[in-house]
Amino acid sequence: MRRHAGRKAEPPGVRKVLLVRLIAPAIYLRATVDGLISHIQRFSLHDGPGIRTTVFLKGCNLRCAWCHNPETQRAGPEIQFLFEKCVGCGQCVQACSLGAHALAAGRHVFNRGLCAGCGRCAHACYAQALVLVGRRMSSREVLVEVLRDRAYYRTSGGGVTLSGGEPLMQSDFSAELLRLCKAEGVHTAVQTNLAWPWETVVRLAEATDLFMVDIKLMDGESHRRWTGHDNAMVLENLRRLAGRRIVVRTPVVAGINDSVGEIGRIAGFVASLGPAASYELIACHPLAAGKYRGLGMPVPEGLTAPDAQTMERLVSEARRCGVEVRGPRRAIAGAQDGGAASIGR
Template sequence: MRVIEIIRGTTHDGPGVRTTLFLKGCPLRCVWCQNPEGMNVEPEVWWESHKCIRCLACLDACPSDALSESAAGLRQDRQTCRRCGACVEACPSRAMAFNSQDWPIDALLKEALKDQDYYKAFGGGVTISGGEPLGQYRSVAELLRRLQETGVHTALDTCGLAPQAALAAVLPHTDHVLFDIKLLESGLHQAHTGRPNDAILANLDRIVDHIRNVNRAMKLWIRTPLIPGVTATPENILAISRFIHEDLPDVVERWELCAFNSACNSKYEKMGLSWPCADTPLMRQTEVDAIMKTALSTGMVDDKVLVSGLIAEGLPETLSTYPCSE
């Protein structure tokens, strides 16, 4: 399985204390993506400026002339790069590195089971996230099955865009689903994520059917990233609230509104990419309060709605313009 990161001791990716595995590859291109290294399923090399001693051994080693040096640092031409890893081998300070690692399922299982005592003590388990985990669904299904066999609680964190066969393979081994609804209006969804949302909502229907007709014990949390001027609009929040409250009241246990932060900009820098959300400030408490009021205006019970993420206090009004939405 191609993994970008394994984080142990997470508390936001499902119930209890968990280990979250972030897999590489995603069919969406959300402009606000906080895991840009998870988009492309292919291995990629990135460069960490603070580790680089400017010896230029990587330039000498590169067989494709994909690297160049400028005053701003090293640049990698991603079109020319063959992902051969010669620069990674040559680099004495580990400034050049692959941003993912391929793991055998057995090794991932062993890694995930290291915290089994914590899962038992704090009601947690393992969450498979991404990227989009369903892109590697055969391996994910196998890993989740083996985790369940050992008594570990399993969760899938998905953007929802995947073949029907992927859901069919994974759902029988999943105890909990975290499902993104980013924008309910399909044209806006296409504009900001690169894909319309019809196939995503059809997959949500399939999960809901699975809960209602196959596994009433499965939990479903909906997650909406709060992107100022994009998803965090009264129209979008009201539409999603109506949808959950009117169509899914019996199956959605929680609706999580995830406040945006731009702390992951360093990942874009390591990949040599500029990011339109880099200077987007944290949302203010007053803005979050207004969104919460809209979210609850449909009659949704307030203990079902949760705001997560960083929120600014007392920022001046001048910070209320958001480059992310331009």
């Protein structure tokens, strides 16, 4: 088939979006909000039912001691420095007009205090030792990425999951993207800490098929100690969402929330939400040390994974409370550490 010179064929996802715009233009004309995206992970298997595309948003209001995705915590673009890949070529030094990079005695020195997060150094780094984490994308641009795998969603019962970071921290963008996905018939899920006013939660609820919410600890003060925020809004919002499809998850960390009593209290609360709510226990492993170092953040210390016997006891206790229990399973680090999904945020 002859093609017009200089004309580039549109990818299938783009053609589909353009076609739907002609059929139902109003929702697409409103699709103007940009979001700050950490990364988009295709073929995720642990972020909801079926094969999914997980959109990791950047920025979070909690600081969980065991966070597996520290690159999603800060609400702005930043550079991740993968020390082991650096070859000392000096291209970043030439690319940065602010002097954030230097070579001293053959070693790369990165002054984060001077970095503006522009990404020029990452673009110049052929060794890929410098990675820009965080880019602005419109809801329509993300939709195109999501629709690339819609055939897999249909055959597996999958869809799109908004994760992070914290999707409710970018509620305008998240609500719009969820509406666009629903208009395309794509199943939607949101992984959220739910520590937000109800007015923010309800904006996303109308276009969300499944909420995946962590209850890390039942005691408010303990929750604040380990996450930086109490859990009063989390529990109240879950009560308001009762009757909807909810998966409550607990990232289990040895010595913090791995007691039978703690899990029994959480499971009892989940059971009170009704039969549409289920419970998942996730053994939290310290897998993200490399990410913390690459971001110039202190590596969490003293955190250990619960053993298999402990996890089995906790699952038995949760089931005794009359709640449907999924797992146990092991937490997986985010895509930029080579994993497939974001767990235990």
